[in-house]
Amino acid sequence: MADTRLIHGRYRTLDLIGRGGMGEVWRARDEALGRHVAVKCLKPLGPQRDQALTRVLRERFRREARVAAALQHRGVTVVHDFGESDGVLYLVMELLDGRDLSRLLEDNKQHPLPVVDVVEVADQVADALAYTHRQGIVHRDLKPANIVRLTDGTVKICDFGIARLGRDAGFTAQLTGTGIAMGTPHYMSPEQIGGTDVDERSDLYSLGCVLYEIATGAPPFDLGDAWAVLVGHRDTPPEPPRARRPELPEYLDRVILDLLAKEPDERPRDARELGRRIGEGRAAPAYARTAVTVRTGPRPAVRPPARPDGAATDRRAAAAGPCTLPPDVPVGPGGERTARPGPGAPLSPGPAPFPEPGSAPPSGPGRADAPGTGRADAPEPGRADVPEPGHADALGLGRADVPESGRADAPEPSPEEAAALAGRHKAGLSLGRLGRWAEAAEVHREVAAERARVLGPDHPDTLTSRYEAALALSRTGRAADALREHTQIARARERVLGPDDPGTLAARQETAYVLGRLGRHFEAHRAYTEVLAARERTMGPDHPDTLRCRHNLAFNLSRLGRTQDSYRMARQVAEARARVLGPAHPDTLVTRYEVAFALGQLGRWPEALDSYREVAEARARVLGPDHPDTLAARYEVGISLGRLGRSGQALELYRGLIDDRTRVHGPAHPETLRARHGFGVNLGRLGRWEEALAEARDVCAIRERVLGPEHPDTLVSRREIAVALGWLGRWADALAAYRHVAGARERVLGAAHPDTLTSRDDEAHCLERLGRAGEAVELYRRVAALRRRPAPGGR
DSSP: OOTTOEETTTEEEEEEEEEOSSEEEEEEEETTTTEEEEEEEEOOOOTTSOHHHHHHHHHHHHHHHHHHHHOOOTTBOOEEEEEEETTEEEEEEEOOOEEEHHHHHHHTTTOOOOHHHHHHHHHHHHHHHHHHHHTTOOOSOOOGGGEEEETTSOEEEOOTTHHHHHHHTTOSOBOTTOSOBOOOGGGOOHHHHTTOOOOHHHHHHHHHHHHHHHHHSSOTTOOSSHHHHHHHHHHOOOOOHHHHOTTSOHHHHHHHHHHTOSSGGGSOSSHHHHHHHHHHHHHSHHHHHHOOOOOSSOOOOOOOOOOGGGOOSOOOOSSOOOSOSOTTOOOOTTSSOOSOOOTTSOOOSOOOOOSOBTBOOOOSTTOOSSSSSSSSOSOOTTSOSSOOTTHHHHTTSSOTTSOOTTOTTSOOOOHHHHHHHHHHHHHHHHHHHTTOHHHHHHHHHHHHHHHHHHHOTTSHHHHHHHHHHHHHHHHTTOHHHHHHHHHHHHHHHHHHHOTTSHHHHHHHHHHHHHHHHTTOHHHHHHHHHHHHHHHHHHHOTTSHHHHHHHHHHHHHHHHTTOHHHHHHHHHHHHHHHHHHTOTTSHHHHHHHHHHHHHHHHTTOHHHHHHHHHHHHHHHHHHTOTTSHHHHHHHHHHHHHHHHTTOHHHHHHHHHHHHHHHHHHHOTTSHHHHHHHHHHHHHHHHTTOHHHHHHHHHHHHHHHHHHTOTTSHHHHHHHHHHHHHHHHTTOHHHHHHHHHHHHHHHHHHHOTTSHHHHHHHHHHHHHHHHTTOHHHHHHHHHHHHHHHHSOOTTOO
């Protein structure tokens, strides 16, 4: 196909992504919906083919494409459309921002992937296969080239049914001397080789071959001759993966070998059983200790699709956002939620880590897992963002009257000096509660230095002051410094107090939190898993601190794109907290809020709406109607109504919320402006674009004055102005606004950041609408080239 060819009058090809035995894959633009897609074009059905066979293949293609299009799971590539154009069968799929496992191994010079990544691939592919097998669909051609890992860590299976079509059409090579068309033999089950009926367990065998290869660097039967490979699958027991790579966890070695059993009945019963075994293995402490190799470099955010015609029904941009989310879960700036941003995206100031675990459950009706509105993500007026005065003493970490490990060798301060240090420590805590984090950090650093001088650097009181200073660092946006401090504190506490001491676990949990803030979610997952295992072992599964850790782990699963797992875990934590703390306890409501969020991410918006309403009503009773958490839940009700197309109701909700936010926080408060942003979004959804434009301009002007011209919220409002201008047909003005946003994001985030690239796509779309196609094509190509580059800042 020639460059920029229009397929079926709708899909304009832009760049050739790949070419193989079946045909070609192009990056293309869907002219009807204004989004980028991948178009797979099978090799032409030429006139030399038997016409009867051609008709059969066309019908098979339509049938298989319909089956693939019906699959709706985060682990399966979405099929948008299919058809035939000029004798070429084509399939339109979502455009994936990532690399297949074969390419990952090739780029890594055939070295195996990090253990934690192998486990993630196994877990996510098992989940996707469990879903497809429940639909009665067997892939039959699972191999590294058909499994793609996105830049955010999500793993997707490609080519359900399509690869089989290619074999039937003779697109792939046949084994010499046989009449059986086959693909690569390295991943075929013995029953496939024998020509007998296959079922879901054949896919499990192929997955075992894939996991063996990414765990060791080579397939289980890595022989040059195809027949030797087939005989190996059929007759030869595979060498255990740990024989090739000793650091692999024992449970993973056993799982892979069980998947490679010659007889289907000897393999795991189904993919759900496989997922259960992986989950049990990774949750065990032994897993956390063996998974010592982590992913190098942070993960960028998933690239959101381009907006059609300048109008967005989904306003979720990928940058910092409102303070209504849990730890490590930002939202779209100025309004509605988005895919989780990567570490390059600026984070909202103030997501505070949970209170130091190990203490008794905090008192007071407003206390949740962490400070903040709704899902405990940011400081708010009147709430304790750090432990109450004396909180560290309650942990047994700072009490001068309790003998502790390491005190005997350190000089004792005078009573006056000890009292002065204790008073300054409490003053630092009070500054933190008032949101004056920079001053709090300075006070705690000074107290830590004095305590180190008079008590010693490893004294528990010294470590407590260092811990509080690190908490303050994380709240002032210095996540890297906070990570370094918490890591050192955790090691010192383990040395002085022991590995299972509540203070040690608290520091390790804060380390996990800050890793999440830095976008290092796989490392955070491992750290949370280790702490959770220790808490369950020493405190029990229903202890409030254990549940708090599981709550954090559920958040982090969401950041990893494992929404279903996050939903499952959050629901379990909510049930346990309701049982232990009561159904209306603020901690229980925080987790129920997370359950509602996960429901929305899963597209289950009616359930999400009901859940948010229940949380809002419960918070109004427990915390009061004007409490920030209550207002945050009402905001989420508005988002859910908008997602369900009930914009009229959303408009009324936002109108009341604006009044309440203005009364409680003032007209220029970020949360008041966020409610106004939601109001403007729904004006647009109702087609009231002149009013939407006026609202967006007003909110943008206030945000620019209060937050600054390049703050993420300000840029989202400016983008909303461009959206309204586009809908009003004022494309030249829209182009200027989109260029302003793109230029600002490039300065703040970098030219290759996903948010910047999305803005450049907006700019190119405006150029198209203005008839400047040449400039648009050039800009699309520049964006495509930047998207293919490795993310900057990788380690």
